[in-house]
Amino acid sequence: MDPMQKTSAAGPAARPVRPARRAARLALVASAALSVVALTGCSAITDAALAAVGSAPVQERHFDTAVEAPRPSNSDDVAWFLPEWVPSDARDIDVRLHTSQPGYEISFTSADGVDLAACEPVDGDLGGPALEPEVLPDDLPATGLVSCGDGRVTAQVGDRWLGWTTAEPVPGDDGSGTLRG
Numbered sequence: 001m002d003p004m005q006k007t008s009a010a011g012p013a014a015r016p017v018r019p020a021r022r023a024a025r026l027a028l029v030a031s032a033a034l035s036v037v038a039l040t041g042c043s044a045i046t047d048a049a050l051a052a053v054g055s056a057p058v059q060e061r062h063f064d065t066a067v068e069a070p071r072p073s074n075s076d077d078v079a080w081f082l083p084e085w086v087p088s089d090a091r092d093i094d095v096r097l098h099t100s101q102p103g104y105e106i107s108f109t110s111a112d113g114v115d116l117a118a119c120e121p122v123d124g125d126l127g128g129p130a131l132e133p134e135v136l137p138d139d140l141p142a143t144g145l146v147s148c149g150d151g152r153v154t155a156q157v158g159d160r161w162l163g164w165t166t167a168e169p170v171p172g173d174d175g176s177g178t179l180r181g
Contacts, residue, residue, distance in 0.1 A: 058098050060135065066090040066108075083163065085119070085148035087112045090161075094135040103131030104152060104165040114154055114161055119146035120172075122153050127167030136162055151175065 061080065063069035066088050070081040082093070086108065093108040125142040133140070137157055145153040151173035154163045169175070 057100055058096065058103070058131070060094070060096040063093040063095070064091065066093065069093055069095075082106070083148070083150050083152065085114050085150070085154065085163075086110075086161075087114060096131065096135050098131055101130075102165045103129075104163075105129060105131055105133055105136050106163045107135045107160050109159055110161055113156065114148065116146060116148075119148040119154065121145070122147050122170060125166070126153065126170060130165045130167045133164070136164060140164075147173070 066082060066086060069086075069090075072081050072084065080095075080097075082090070082095075083106070086093070086106070087110045089112050090108040090110045093106065095104075095106050097104045122145040125140070125145065128140065128142075129136065137160075140162070141155045141157060145155050147153055147170045151170050152163045152165050153170065154161065156162070
């Protein structure tokens with residue numbers, strides 16, 4: 001009898017089963033199962049990453065110090081970094097932003113304050129904040145505002161420095177820092 005044929009009490013099986021083919025079929029089935037598990041796992045990992053980073057259009061973060069917060073020079077994220085005008089001694093920093101349209105607000109304390117030498121006065125409040133404020137005080141100033149080159153307005157209120165994207169573009173803003181571009 002050919003060792004490649006299976007037999008039963010009724011006689012030879014209808015077709016021969018070759019060990020190499022059986023191994024190949026098992027490998028194919030195992031590979032397909034592994035692919036399904038891997039794809040499902042990747043989806044779960046992606047979902048977990050989105051949940052950790054945040055997929056909501058409006059996001060908020062707090063940083064105890066400016067050292068903890070990302071800066072343009074060390075951030076791969078196009079949204080999460082402090083503006084250049086935020087001083088290095090900034091503390092108790094609250095940032096809130098919209099990830100896909102104009103809307104940014106920041107509030108912090110600083111002994112040194114913002115270096116206003118590179119900032120320009122802004123006429124009026126330019127329609128107020130583009131994003132419904134949550135980290136800014138209810139009574140925002142409408143005068144005495146400046147823009148420090150990133151398309152946002154800045155002001156000091158009490159012991160806190162504030163900045164926000166306005167509903168109307170800041171004159172001369174190219175839109176690159178405010179998602180208007």
